[in-house]
Amino acid sequence: MLLQEPRTPLRLVELPDPQPGPGQLLLEVRACGICRTDLHVVDGELPDPKLPLVPGHQIVGRVLAAGEGCELHSPGDRVGVPWLGETDGSCRYCRSGRENLCDNARFTGYQLDGGYAELALAREDFVFAIPDGYPDLQAAPLLCAGLIGWRSLRMAGDAERLGLYGFGASAHIVCQVARHQGRRVFAFTREDDEPAQSLALELGAEWAGDSMQPGPEPLDAAIVFAPVGALVPAALRACAKGGTVVCAGIHMSDIPSFPYELLWEERSVRSVANLTRDDGHEFMRLAPQVPVRTEVEPFRLERANEALDKLRAGEVRGAAALVMPPGESAAASAAQPGRGPRA
Ligand SMILES: [Zn+2]
Ligand SMILES: [Zn+2]
Numbered sequence: 001m002l003l004q005e006p007r008t009p010l011r012l013v014e015l016p017d018p019q020p021g022p023g024q025l026l027l028e029v030r031a032c033g034i035c036r037t038d039l040h041v042v043d044g045e046l047p048d049p050k051l052p053l054v055p056g057h058q059i060v061g062r063v064l065a066a067g068e069g070c071e072l073h074s075p076g077d078r079v080g081v082p083w084l085g086e087t088d089g090s091c092r093y094c095r096s097g098r099e100n101l102c103d104n105a106r107f108t109g110y111q112l113d114g115g116y117a118e119l120a121l122a123r124e125d126f127v128f129a130i131p132d133g134y135p136d137l138q139a140a141p142l143l144c145a146g147l148i149g150w151r152s153l154r155m156a157g158d159a160e161r162l163g164l165y166g167f168g169a170s171a172h173i174v175c176q177v178a179r180h181q182g183r184r185v186f187a188f189t190r191e192d193d194e195p196a197q198s199l200a201l202e203l204g205a206e207w208a209g210d211s212m213q214p215g216p217e218p219l220d221a222a223i224v225f226a227p228v229g230a231l232v233p234a235a236l237r238a239c240a241k242g243g244t245v246v247c248a249g250i251h252m253s254d255i256p257s258f259p260y261e262l263l264w265e266e267r268s269v270r271s272v273a274n275l276t277r278d279d280g281h282e283f284m285r286l287a288p289q290v291p292v293r294t295e296v297e298p299f300r301l302e303r304a305n306e307a308l309d310k311l312r313a314g315e316v317r318g319a320a321a322l323v324m325p326p327g328e329s330a331a332a333s334a335a336q337p338g339r340g341p342r343a
Contacts, residue, residue, distance in 0.1 A: 001116040001304040001322075003053045006044030009305045010055070010116065018113070018121045020067035025124050027079065032115030033058025033140035033296075034307050034320040035169070036227065037083070040251045041110055042308060050111050055304075057083040057108035058143035058321070059115030059122070060136045070124045078136075079127040080143045080284075084275050085112040086123050100151075100274035107274070116304050118324055128280045131288045138294045141319035142287055143280075145169035146294075150283040152223045152248040152272045153177060159221030159244065163188055165211050165235055166226030167196040168311075169319035170248065172203060173292055174223065179204035180290040186215045188222075188231075188238075195317050199295065214238040223248050232269060233258035241265040248272050298323045 001010040020026040038055045040046045059081035063073050073079055087094050087102035094102050108114045113121070130139045149170040156162060162178050164171040165188045175185050187200030188211035197208035207216050211231055218240035224231050224247050232255045235245045242265065250273070263269070286292075295318030299307040307320050 001054070001301060003042055003049070003051065003055055005051065006042065006049070010042070010308075012302050015054075015117075018119055020065055020121055022068040023070060023123055023125065024067040024121050025063050025070065025073055025079065025127065026065040026067075027059065027061030027081070027120045027122060028064050029059055029061045029115050029118055029120050029324055030078075030136035031060045031140040031298075031324070032056040032322045033143060033145065033169070034299075034304075034311055034322065035083075035144045036311065037144070037250050038109060039308055039312055040227075043312075045251050046110065050113070053109070054113040054115070054117045054120070055109045056114035056116040056322070057081065057085075057110070058140045058145070059108070059120055060130060060139045060143070061115070061120060061122075064119075066124065072124045073127065078130050079122070080130050080139065081108055081115065081120065081122040081127050082143045082147055082275060082280055083107050083109070084277070085126060097278075098276070100276045100279075105274065116301065116322060118301070126277065128277075128284050131284055133288055133291075137296050137298055137321055137323055140321040141169050141173065141294045141296060142283070142292070145319055146173045146287060146292065147275045147280050147283050148248055148272065149174035149223075149225075150177065150286070151275055151279050152246050155246045155270060155272055156221035156223060156244060159219070160184060161186065161217065161220045161240075163215060163219040163222035163235060163238055164200070164205070165222060165224040165231045166228075167193075167200045167208070168225060168316065170225050171223070172199060172295060172318050175200060175203045175205055176290050176292050177286065186219065188215065188235075190314070193314070199317055219243055221246065224252075225249060227252045229253040229255035233262055236262040236267055236269065239267050241267070243267050245269045246272055294319055296321050300325070
């Protein structure tokens with residue numbers, strides 16, 4: 001499913017089979033999670049995507065072939081491909097353990113073709129082993145919603161009372177991890193979003209309610225997943241002294257001005273950008289221990305536009321992912337002479 005131009009629907013097209021270069025894996029995509037960042041790319045809210053582009057950066061795939069020099073993975077392995085597609089390994093950020101901020105990073109489904117396809121390429125040193133026990137569909141949201149959520153949760157420090165603003169793919173995972181760590185979780189959603197509120201309560205939040213109002217008691221930290229700038233002062237207002245508001249998204253509408261007293265008393269606002277590979281390996285070890293269970297609505301590859309529309313309208317409960325049913329995948333079509341894989 002190809003993006004030709006931002007703000008136009010994705011188109012089902014046939015592309016030539018990608019060939020793995022040195023250090024790259026060729027993957028048969030089994031599932032690809034749909035992330036709000038994909039919407040920002042498709043809707044033209046992020047600058048300069050590769051065009052045309054195959055979106056998608058939560059890929060669960062089987063290795064079909066390994067390029068020259070690959071040592072970590074071999075055909076048959078199941079791996080996950082995240083947003084961080086490659087870094088230069090040499091800039092000041094890479095050299096100081098902050099490859100998420102690399103000056104020359106390239107991102108999957110943004111500057112590199114992603115997983116809304118039957119076949120994908122990935123650098124083998126940027127993929128993760130998928131924990132056993134997770135079906136492909138359920139594993140897909142771990143790869144961004146889970147990873148970025150995990151990094152955001154770490155930035156919340158040791159906050160006991162945690163607010164989650166926007167209860168979608170990421171929050172529904174973070175809620176489980178936070179409860180596992182013994183934190184108390186408060187879910188803030190649109191006032192009338194009953195499906196999200198009931199999901200939050202099922203997953204261990206002790207309260208769910210209107211995001212524009214303070215919760216039943218002050219928060220020690222809040223993570224803002226929804227791309228709505230007005231939630232930042234609302235979250236600050238809901239925080240106790242010393243509280244931290246973590247903005248987890250890549251894009252947000254403008255933050256309205258607010259009185260200094262909301263920031264006073266050592267409250268802070270910070271963002272989380274991208275992920276490091278250490279975040280990924282750490283979270284993939286943690287997920288089965290919790291154990292994180294993901295609620296995922298599947299869509300067939302060719303229904304990607306419909307899935308994006310649903311996410312845009314806030315109508316997805318938990319996470320959404322594209323699936324490539326076995327038997328219709330690239331491997332199957334490659335076995336039929338004269339029929340190339342569809343992208
Ligand atoms: Zn770098
Ligand atoms: Zn993402």
